[in-house]
Amino acid sequence: MKKRKKIPKFRSEKEADEFWSKHSPLDYPDEFKALKKPFEFDIDFLKKMAKEHKEKKKVVTLRMEESQILLAKIIANRLGDYYQSLIRTWVREGILRELEDHPEIEKDIRKKQLRLLRA
Template sequence: MSKLKKMPEFKTEAEEREFWETHDSSDYLDWNQAKPASFPKLKPSTKTISLRLPETLLDRIKIEANKRDMPYQSLIKAWLADEVNDSRRA
């Protein structure tokens, strides 16, 4: 493998961004030495949706959530996640 170039020092993030837009990182880094990164404490991004439910169904969900001492939206998300995970296993 050829000798890697010395990594430049940047004064600002903008200067660094501009540099990497015009240079190949493989000239400066040996990507064969790279290791996978894990960020377990990052929260997945969420998206707000509108969901129309019959009032009686929503009332029953709220009662179930209250029994479990959790917000009803969290209970709905948990139920949806369980169903999706179960369908993957099938």
């Protein structure tokens, strides 16, 4: 019989954040109970939490051919997006493809305690 996992007690919010960045609530099914009625968050609270937990972006410089930038701008305009956001999405998708093609890379990611890009 498989031993049931218990969620540890956390001494700080940081400790809890670190734990949940490496674990899934799905690994602890017996630790959660179904709600009898729907739970509603205050919209201002949700906005505050989203802002606090949004991963910070870092500026990088990429040298790209002008034609690539122009094509990205045309595609982004057609999609109703900014070209920088579109390029960032393409980079993210490329990274995810590499992770799928080379699952052994995840060990290195976990050693460095980086969050995976998977949603």
